Amino acid sequence: AQKVTQAQTEISVVEKEDVTLDCVYETRDTTYYLFWYKQPPSGELVFLIRRNSFDEQNEISGRYSWNFQKSTSSFNFTITASQVVDSAVYFCALSGDNNAGNMLTFGGGTRLMVKP
């Protein structure tokens, strides 16, 4: 069975602060993919990143960065110099190679509020 845990239900920061959203996963699959999605107040889920289990290199995209550590089964997401537009719910998700249906296992989400 797969499981994704986002322990932080809600985070509130002031604009320009850095913030890290935690994601811990459990899987028995040898090959798996990890995802992050953003859900702004408008409601749609916006795909942010996909990483496979063989690539532990950290990734940076503008103010966003992701830290994948297999040793701790974590895939954390950092926003540098946060902005009000970053306010949203962020979901971490997992898909594994024994998962014939390409089912995503989602975490419970972290609501990020960035105050001006």
Next chain:
Amino acid sequence: EADIYQTPRYLVIGTGKKITLECSQTMGHDKMYWYQQDPGMELHLIHYSYGVNSTEKGDLSSESTVSRIRTEHFPLTLESARPSHTSQYLCASSEGRFTDTQYFGPGTRLTVL
């Protein structure tokens, strides 16, 4: 990135009405999915499809039904809406391999009075 559309975006309807939530994608993706999202944020898979004429139930039991007659179209129907069906419904699609990203539509926010 997939182009995936859902209509209506918002729907307020009375108890007992039959409703159909539309979902269409233009990328030719084989797999399509319906998720229900409760106010507590958690996403629950309620239906999915591997392709035309394929429909499967997801992790969360739902009174809704789906059909997949065309690759691009995956409508969800509630025969008799109830207040307990009030939720956000999100449609997604992917190419089909477990490695593939699911792309989501804008969602339908349903309120049953």
